[in-house]
Amino acid sequence: MIQFPVIDPVATGANICRLRKDRGLTVRDLQLYFGFEEPQAIYKWQRGQSLPSVDNLYALSALLQVPMNEIIISTSHIVSWEQQAAACCSGLFMGNFLQVQWAWQNFKTA
Numbered sequence: 001m002i003q004f005p006v007i008d009p010v011a012t013g014a015n016i017c018r019l020r021k022d023r024g025l026t027v028r029d030l031q032l033y034f035g036f037e038e039p040q041a042i043y044k045w046q047r048g049q050s051l052p053s054v055d056n057l058y059a060l061s062a063l064l065q066v067p068m069n070e071i072i073i074s075t076s077h078i079v080s081w082e083q084q085a086a087a088c089c090s091g092l093f094m095g096n097f098l099q100v101q102w103a104w105q106n107f108k109t110a
Contacts (some may be wrong), residue, residue: 010048011073015045019071033063061081 022029027046031039034056044050052060061068 005074007051008073008075012051013046013048015071015073015108016052016060019066020046023064025063030060030063034059044078062103 020027027039027042030042034041036042041050045052051057057071059066063070064071
């Protein structure tokens with residue numbers, strides 16, 4: 001069974017909020033930095049409803065002056081491909097089920 005860590009979006013969001021506040025930055029500051037018309041994306045990150053794209057995560061790490069891996073918080077458990085695929089189907093994890101299914105089939109037959 002192939003296993004891999006999974007990002008905890010709620011803990012990551014709380015970490016983004018903490019790091020932002022530690023640097024004395026407001027949500028508005030981040031909104032302007034990213035060029036967003038509205039602050040909703042920042043609030044969604046902080047609540048764990050979504051995660052920044054890799055590009056935005058990289059930019060956020062530069063702004064907060066921390067490595068990307070210090071922003072991301074992983075779950076305390078390891079998830080198997082089967083669990084990831086099942087979670088994708090039930091909507092618990094973000095991701096493309098077809099990509100997970102394709103990857104699972106390729107690793108399973110390897």
